[in-house]
Amino acid sequence: MILYHGSNIAIDIIDLSKSKPNRDADTESNIHDYDIIYGPIANDSVGRQIFNLKEGYIDFDEFMRRLHYMKGITFQYAFCTELAISKLIRI
Numbered sequence: 001m002i003l004y005h006g007s008n009i010a011i012d013i014i015d016l017s018k019s020k021p022n023r024d025a026d027t028e029s030n031i032h033d034y035d036i037i038y039g040p041i042a043n044d045s046v047g048r049q050i051f052n053l054k055e056g057y058i059d060f061d062e063f064m065r066r067l068h069y070m071k072g073i074t075f076q077y078a079f080c081t082e083l084a085i086s087k088l089i090r091i
Contacts, residue, residue: 002091003077014085035084040073 005011040046046067053063067073079085 003088014079014088016080016082016085032080035079035081037078037080039075039078040067040070041076043073045070046073 049058049063049066052058053060058066079088
């Protein structure tokens with residue numbers, strides 16, 4: 001699989017400590033135990049549905065249904081641990 005980083009500069013060393021809270025791999029709050037996460041990029045529409053889910057306005061099944069029917073949703077991979085990053089190979 002070929003993955004692309006959305007940047008116009010080369011990144012020689014990935015530093016997880018520079019991840020942005022509530023965006024990238026959130027290393028300080030340990031909100032999950034996954035090495036790699038794949039999911040929709042949280043634009044305003046997705047963010048609203050996440051809010052609805054967290055506040056209990058919708059359940060998880062409804063959340064997934066709403067994401068499924070959104071148009072223009074793109075997906076991303078988040079490499080959240082040093083182990084995950086160690087598997088990447090620059091080509």
